[in-house]
Amino acid sequence: MNIILLGAPGSGKGTQAKQLQAELGLTHISSGALFRENLNHKTELGLLAQAYMHRGEFVPDEITLAIVRERLQRPDVDKGVIFDGFPRSLAQAEALTEMMADLGRRIDGVLYIEVSDEALVDRLAGRLICRECQAPFHRIYQPFQTCPYHKCAGEYLHQRDDDQPETVRARLETFHAQTAPLIDTYRQAQLLIAVPGEGSVDEVKRATLEAAQDLNH
Ligand code: AMP
Helix, strand or coil: CCEEEECCCCCCHHHHHHHHHHHHCCEEEEHHHHHHHHHHCCCHHHHHHHHHHHHCCCCCHHHHHHHHHHHCCCHHHHHCEEEECCCCCHHHHHHHHHHHHHCCCCCCEEEEEECCHHHHHHHHHHEEEECCCCCEEECCCECCCCCCCCCCCCCCEECCHHHCHHHHHHHHHHHHHHHCHHHHHHHHCCCEEEEECCCCHHHHHHHHHHHHHHHCC
16 A cells, blocks of 8 residues: 655645554655755755755655655565655655656655644744654653663664744644645545544544545545
8 A cells, every 4th residue: 555645844745654554564755854864864865855954845856756656666565665745746746656656656645634724833933853763752742751662771862953933834834735635636646545634643543544534445
């Protein structure tokens, strides 16, 4: 099964992807996490992406598609994939359909996590992520308890540069202009399931898992 998690920045895609990975054994592919890993390792690609990420803008498709294409070459993709943060535009969605077809695969469904802009701004202001394993937490709603990878004790938690209020506004504008049209596209293709994303973490987890299991039947 190959799923896309669609949602604005801060809608909880990363948190939900981690649970779908654990529950369904799917491989989590986050384009943002791939960029941040590259940046941590100061690769050429990471340094190229850095300025765009810092401004809350899209990294150009040429770079983004290259990083996703490379990720799809690894063998763990055979288990099925959860895409998180990709595709973010109609052009990327078309490119993904082609990349999947080249692998003899297709997208089975798109889970759209719905959250209002007010709630997104509030969540992003308190979001913390682990610099090492990229696991997302929140100062109030999801404080660090244990590392999902059993690697650390929360010492690498920090606020992402692009979670500063100025950048958050730019990222939300970009979401509405470029990514939101995908909601209709996938709805028309009868691939979209909307998941209410404003309940407690557990409620949203339950709803996301149920939606993913529906896709599997
Ligand atoms: P995210 O972790 O998904 O919020 O992504 C962080 C940043 O990485 C975004 O604000 C963009 O600058 C960049 N990025 C991640 N995924 C994409 C994508 N699919 N297309 C273009 N830029 C992306």
